[in-house]
Amino acid sequence: MNERILISGASIAGLTLAHWLARHGFKPTVVERAPALRSGGNGVDVRDNAVEVIERMGLLSRVRELATDVHGMKFVDADDRAVARIDTRDPASVEIMRGDLVALLHEVTDAEYLFGDSILGLRQDDDGVTVTFEHAPARRFDLVVGADGMHSNVRRLAFGTEEQFVQFKDHYFAFADADASLGEDRWVTMFNTPGKMTGIYRSGNHAQAKAYFIFRSAPLKFDHRDVAEHKRLIGEAFGDDPSWRAAELLDTALADPDFYFDALGQVRMDSWSSGRITLVGDAAWCASPASGAGAELALVGAYRLAGELAAAGGDHRIAFTRYDLAHRPLVVKKQQIGPNVRLMVPKTEGGRCVRDVVARLPLMKAIGAVERRVQARNARPLPEYAPAR
Template identity: 70%
Template sequence: MNTRILIVGASIAGLTAAHWLNRYGFEVTVAERAPQLRAGGNGVDIRHDAVQVVERMGIMPQVRAMAADVLGMKFVNADDRAVARIGIDEPESVEIMRGDLVALLHEAADVEYLFGHSIRELMQDGDGVVAGFDTGLSRRFDLVLGADGLHSSVRRLAFGPEERFIRHQDHYFAFADAGADLGENRWVTMYNQPGKMAGIYRSGNHAQAKAYFIFRSGRLAYDHRDITEHKRLVTEIFGGDPSWQIPALLDAATNDPEFYFDSLSQVHMDSWSSGRVALLGDAAWCASPVSGAGAELAVVGAYRLAHELASAAGDHELAFARYRAGFRATVDKKQQICVNIRLMVPKTTVGRQVRNTLAQLM
């Protein structure tokens, strides 16, 4: 039985897998390049099969207690008048802030953690994998699971450069703190100009509002870890627009040290495993934030992978094959996001008018 497992990435997918693998009797180590858990992030949805997984983990009461309690989305004009609203009607699902969910999953995963360790090298042989970190630490494991996001280092080391797998969806987005007095409580407020959107996320159970920015663009050349460059790019797109609440949102967001920026992209791979290395979460199948399915896929995919490894008594070849065969159809379905993008970011003024009319009917 392959008992010693390294998970790279301490976010939703990695921590869920850590919990279940530990519960099934595996010896688990989680490595995370950040010095501590990342507390930021937007609201994420626990829905469908993910609800059952979280309930079995025993943390669903805490998840419900910390729910964001958002009623829906509203679209406004430059005068901040609502022109359409879309309510949320999913009584069985729960929306929770990403950082809150990660903290709960961390508490539920009683395993070894290596914070401040970034993976730099993976060397496989017939019996295991040697993982080398930027700290100089080198450890041997039976299996390595990459749960390190869209720009996965594990994927790059075991499968090849990310350009082979990432498909840009012609949009970029940013997310950061906003002034607590902005936006309507319990609503996601969206203001559109052709090809771009600025928004305010106000959770009913959190005092801190969040700012959203999305804009349409072909591929941009930038360092995905350079936050200063990220702020500059968003400021170039939105900084000259004095309408609605954009100046106040931009000012607050660019002063947030946890400002997050990236492309709206998806990961498409024929296989999620290579020898003794497998991927899960966004590293394997990122559907993009506008899918609304990132947390759901992360939780359910991590559970399925852990379950297959336990069922196969650690036989990774059998487990990895079953994992892909059993989850591929779900991933393919959740990656169908064209309608979501058109709803949130109409390309033209006419498209915005059509969207508002459809939203009113909904």
């Protein structure tokens, strides 16, 4: 039942879903707007149950080989003197560059791919979904899954406008390639002025560094696909800042054709499914980059969705409900991002001073270790899914 499944988005969630659907005997097709796999992106954390998903895919050793080897966050003053450091290493998790993880997932996924195309329309009935594309001829699928990010096209077509589901979190961010000589190896170096952060990410296992920019703002109107407009907004926000190495990082970032900019936002939905159409990954529950949980939620959510479809014999009415019930508690927990944004982007100079004092306390590392142990102990076991008989 419901063998032919279209997935929109060759993302972490989309490729993981396609992998497990194929393993369970379904026939996944992945449509991706980009002409090829997206190779860029920042570091993402594979932790808790997501580690087990990767291990069951036979990829854990390769993910560890490509780990970023970043020790933690370093906060500096205008003279580039370290004022505080936070060690974020966790032996039970792995950080890997997003593009590296996507490439690995693609290698082990047996699916049909439609690159350089996008969904124009969805019309579902009792027997399936008629899908029209920008370029490919219209086709019939049994089910459609949106794994196409916070600005999901599938969600817009099947559920409604973005404004109904995306909650703005008062900040905008950007990242792009940077000159590696501007930051310390194996550290994320951050410099703050009130309401702003400029930083550089130096992986121990990658020659290419990443520049980061975050600023606090009222909502801005912009086209999320207009890179020239994105660069203009970041230039306006940081172009008059002569302190630290902000100007140098800005120059290299604005020269990067893969420059990325967006709002810090969260997707909140009462249901991830509508008939034969459902969502997975950031399209369904984006917790924002500040949560650090995007890859974890995508890997575990896609694994559960494919597994529930297999366990229900392809019956989407049963599977979509079980998928929602099983995965939503983790989503709710990870969307509570706590003090992360205030830690990275203090609103005031006084807040920055308090942050630096707290970050210097040895207690910070101990608190982090205790929190990780509590989370590991309270984690729900990852089920093994077998096809329905």
